[in-house]
Structure formats: structure tokens, C-alpha cells
Amino acid sequence: ALLLGAGGGVGGAAALDAVEDDPAPASSTSESGTTGAVAPLEAEESPEGDPAPGPDGTAEAVAATVLPSVVKITVINGTDSGGSGSGAILSEDGEILTNNHVVEVAEGGGQITVGFDDGSTAPATIVGTDPVTDLAVIKAEGVSGLSPARIGDSDALSVGEEVVAIGSPYGLEATVTSGIVSSLNRPVAVGGDESGDDTIYPAVQTDAAINPGNSGGPLVNLAGQVVGINSSIRTSSSGLGGEGGSIGLGFAIPISKVLPIIEQLRSGETPSHARLGVTVGNEIEGGLAIGAGIKNVEGGSAGEEAGLQAGDVVLKVDDEVISSVDGLVATIRGYRPGEEVTLTVLRDGETLTMKATLDSDVEGNDS
Structure with missing residues (x-):
């Protein structure tokens, strides 16, 4: 497939x-995106009961x-x-x-x-x-x-x-x-x-x-x-x-x-994305992926500040179960820089929890 x-x-x-989960690639904006003010998008509240834009x-x-x-x-x-x-x-x-x-x-x-x-x-x-x-x-x-x-x-x-x-x-x-x-x-x-x-x-x-x-x-x-x-x-x-x-x-x-x-x-800004600052690989046990294994932790990163170490296996981010590398990367990208997450980690057979305040991939932008 x-x-x-x-x-x-x-x-x-x-x-x-x-x-x-590398530092994000450079994003780009053109000069046409830097002129004039734009009205921010606002999400509408989800309708209660049966949503109906028309008669039915x-x-x-x-x-x-x-x-x-x-x-x-x-x-x-x-x-x-x-x-x-x-x-x-x-x-x-x-x-x-x-x-x-x-x-x-x-x-x-x-x-x-x-x-x-x-x-x-x-x-x-x-x-x-x-x-x-x-x-x-x-x-x-x-x-x-x-x-x-x-x-x-x-x-x-x-x-x-x-x-x-x-x-x-x-x-x-x-x-x-x-x-x-x-x-x-x-x-x-x-x-x-x-x-x-x-x-x-x-x-x-x-x-x-x-x-x-x-x-x-x-x-x-x-x-x-x-x-x-x-x-x-x-x-x-x-x-x-x-x-x-x-x-x-x-x-x-x-x-x-x-x-x-x-x-x-x-607004013509460089987009910012949340990052944990770790290198990861699929952790396999009994032929099945059980989480995202930490291979390396960058110095000064959100991962290091939280206490992550090489050899740890991330099992959950908040309430989201992590069963693969892609799962960890996708979940972290669903957050914003500066947000705090709770990590559930397996280390030497023991389950630990730790808090991480996510970094930004844009220098000087933590929000």
C-alpha cells in the first residue's frame, strides 16, 4: 500500500x-504575506443536537x-x-x-x-x-x-x-x-x-x-x-x-x-511548532511496537528539562497512547510551543511520569 x-x-x-523528531525544516513566507492586517480566524462553537445548515x-x-x-x-x-x-x-x-x-x-x-x-x-x-x-x-x-x-x-x-x-x-x-x-x-x-x-x-x-x-x-x-x-x-x-x-x-x-x-x-510570520528535542525509534517487544524509544536527548531541550534519558520509552503524552515513532511526532505536533504535557515513560521496567514544557522550533518564540 x-x-x-x-x-x-x-x-x-x-x-x-x-x-x-528533528528540528523542523525552515518554513517560508513571501513578501505578499506581510502587507496589511488580517482578521483572525475564529472557530465556531459546535452545534448541540443535530447539526443542520439546511432543512435536513x-x-x-x-x-x-x-x-x-x-x-x-x-x-x-x-x-x-x-x-x-x-x-x-x-x-x-x-x-x-x-x-x-x-x-x-x-x-x-x-x-x-x-x-x-x-x-x-x-x-x-x-x-x-x-x-x-x-x-x-x-x-x-x-x-x-x-x-x-x-x-x-x-x-x-x-x-x-x-x-x-x-x-x-x-x-x-x-x-x-x-x-x-x-x-x-x-x-x-x-x-x-x-x-x-x-x-x-x-x-x-x-x-x-x-x-x-x-x-x-x-x-x-x-x-x-x-x-x-x-x-x-x-x-x-x-x-x-x-x-x-x-x-x-x-x-x-x-x-x-x-x-x-x-x-x-x-500574517507573514515564520510558523512555529512544538518540539521535544529528542531522537526516537520504534520500541519493539515480542514483535509489536510498544512505544517510542528515546535514542538521544538534546542538551537544553524540553526533553532534557523534563528528565528524559536515552533508553527511555515514551508510552503516553497526556492521555494519548503512543505506540510508535510517528505517534509521538504527530502528537507533539498537535501542541503549541510553551504548552506543558505529561509524559508517561518506561525506564528499566519502571513506569514514570514527568512534565515537559515544549520548545519552539523558531528561536525566540515559545508561544
């Missing part, structure tokens, strides 16, 4: 195994509500090749949220075109990108009066809850599919940065059909609120016969985990 970025023609296959709270009602806030993104790089993806409108004047792997090929002088629900198009420029969370903000030029997407609370999602995915799979704009939340906090590795490090995040897993070209589009609840950004799929394709399609294993970046990153991108 392969795990693919779901951007048509722009996302590559990524291995599931990661071996280090169906996928039909959700589609009518959300489709005007979703765009198709076409990217051409300097060699006239590229691909397509999707995005969610953030502001009336053209700010759009998408995946980094959708637009990264345009950073070397390529062209980005945005297609709107009414059939119009506009050129766009990159405001900021963040390979660590696989997010990007772009700005459509010369537009106004757009319909921003409503932001929900991904922390309020429940397994089995109905959700709707909207985007442009294989270039087919305004495609709507529905399903349920299959799992939460699923560690997923996809894409990667220029240094070869995988992007790992605590994903919302869904069986709503997600295919190449859906990347960057919204996953929404039945209240029409964005709860995730569709980013990758698991496919059974060997990769030899072209891109694989949906087999009911799609993954979205939970919106509540990344709202601070989105605001930093919109």
Missing part, C-alpha cells in the same frame, strides 16, 4: 516510517452551503508541468488555505490559477508555506466579495460522525463526497520537505472518497463547518500504473490543531 498526497500530479508517495442537515444541504467557499487550484511550474488541487476560502478578498504540496512547485517561478464556484478564475500568489504541517496560504488577485468558509472545532469530532469532503479530484471541480469519521489522531506521514523529512500529523481518518486533486479542500461536518483539510490517502496501487484512487482511507489535517499556524502564515 502507498500513502499519497492527494494533489493531482503534485503530491508524491511517502513512506510511513519516520525515525527522528444532509450532504445536499452542506454542499449548497460550502461549495461557494471551495476553489480549484491549478499549478504550472517553470517547465509547463504541474497539477491541480483544492482550497478553502479564508477571506472575502481572496486568501485561500490549501496544502503545501499543492503549490510548492510554483515557488520557483510557476503560475497558480484559482477557479471559483461561479466559473470565474483569478491568478494567485503564495502568501506563506509550511512543510511541517503541509499547509499553505495563497492570495487570489483582484477579487472581492468572496464567501469565506466557516471554521469548526475538530477537537469536538467523534468517531462515527458524518462528514463531507469537497474538492476537485482529478480536476473535476465541485465534487462532493460523504462518509464518516473513521478514526481520530491517526499518525500519518505524507510528502516531505527539501531535506527529505516526512510531514507527520495527527490526522482525521475518513471513508469519504478522497482522490488526487482533493488535497487542500475542506472536510466539513453536517453544520457546514470546516473541521479538516484533506491531505492524503492510502491506496492499494503499486504506483507502476499511475496514481491510485480512494479505497476509503482518507486523511485530513485537523483544523483546530493548526489554526495558530494558519494565522502565522496569513
Whole structure:
């Protein structure tokens, strides 16, 4: 099985195994992201009882509500090749949220075109990108009066809850599919940065059909609120016969985990991410992974301050059970720099708990 970025023609296959929680790769912002003030995004409260944006709270009602806030993104790089993806409108004047792997090929002088629900198009420029969370903000030029997407609370999602995915799979704009939340906090590795490090995040897993070209589009609840950004799929394709399609294993970046990153991108800041400052590897016992084994602890890091030592095995972060390296990396990336977590650690057969105040990967930024 392969795990693919779901951007048509722009996302590559990524291995599931990661071996280090390294300092984050450099993120980038363009000058276009540093002008003017932006109104911060605010998550709406989750509705009580039956969420219903329309008369019956169906996928039909959700589609009518959300489709005007979703765009198709076409990217051409300097060699006239590229691909397509999707995005969610953030502001009336053209700010759009998408995946980094959708637009990264345009950073070397390529062209980005945005297609709107009414059939119009506009050129766009990159405001900021963040390979660590696989997010990007772009700005459509010369537009106004757009319909921003409503932001929900991904922390309020429940397994089995109905959700709707909207985007442009294989270039087919305004495609709507529905399903349920299959799992939460699923560690997923996809894409990667220029240094070869995988992007790992605590994903919302869904069986709503997600295919190449859906990347960057919204996953929404039945209240029409964005709860995730569709980013990758698991496919059974060997990769030899072209891109694989949906087999009911799609993954979205939970919106509540990344709202601070989105605001930093919109403001032209360098995005900051939480880090523990340790090198880790899967800890195997009886043929099964039982946690994330600490191989090395950086001097002066959050891990050292907490008391972690080489040879320790991290079993839990707060209430989240850690069964692998990816699980630890994804869980830590769900926090913000400066937040305190409780680590449950196995050391020489004894279970210990310790507090860690997470570092930032951006110097001088601990919040």
C-alpha cells in the first residue's frame, strides 16, 4: 500500500516510517504575506443536537452551503508541468488555505490559477508555506466579495460522525463526497520537505472518497463547518500504473490543531511548532511496537528539562497512547510551543511520569 498526497500530479508517495523528531525544516513566507492586517480566524462553537445548515442537515444541504467557499487550484511550474488541487476560502478578498504540496512547485517561478464556484478564475500568489504541517496560504488577485468558509472545532469530532469532503479530484471541480469519521489522531506521514523529512500529523481518518486533486479542500461536518483539510490517502496501487484512487482511507489535517499556524502564515510570520528535542525509534517487544524509544536527548531541550534519558520509552503524552515513532511526532505536533504535557515513560521496567514544557522550533518564540 502507498500513502499519497492527494494533489493531482503534485503530491508524491511517502513512506510511513519516520525515525527522528528533528528540528523542523525552515518554513517560508513571501513578501505578499506581510502587507496589511488580517482578521483572525475564529472557530465556531459546535452545534448541540443535530447539526443542520439546511432543512435536513444532509450532504445536499452542506454542499449548497460550502461549495461557494471551495476553489480549484491549478499549478504550472517553470517547465509547463504541474497539477491541480483544492482550497478553502479564508477571506472575502481572496486568501485561500490549501496544502503545501499543492503549490510548492510554483515557488520557483510557476503560475497558480484559482477557479471559483461561479466559473470565474483569478491568478494567485503564495502568501506563506509550511512543510511541517503541509499547509499553505495563497492570495487570489483582484477579487472581492468572496464567501469565506466557516471554521469548526475538530477537537469536538467523534468517531462515527458524518462528514463531507469537497474538492476537485482529478480536476473535476465541485465534487462532493460523504462518509464518516473513521478514526481520530491517526499518525500519518505524507510528502516531505527539501531535506527529505516526512510531514507527520495527527490526522482525521475518513471513508469519504478522497482522490488526487482533493488535497487542500475542506472536510466539513453536517453544520457546514470546516473541521479538516484533506491531505492524503492510502491506496492499494503499486504506483507502476499511475496514481491510485480512494479505497476509503482518507486523511485530513485537523483544523483546530493548526489554526495558530494558519494565522502565522496569513500574517507573514515564520510558523512555529512544538518540539521535544529528542531522537526516537520504534520500541519493539515480542514483535509489536510498544512505544517510542528515546535514542538521544538534546542538551537544553524540553526533553532534557523534563528528565528524559536515552533508553527511555515514551508510552503516553497526556492521555494519548503512543505506540510508535510517528505517534509521538504527530502528537507533539498537535501542541503549541510553551504548552506543558505529561509524559508517561518506561525506564528499566519502571513506569514514570514527568512534565515537559515544549520548545519552539523558531528561536525566540515559545508561544
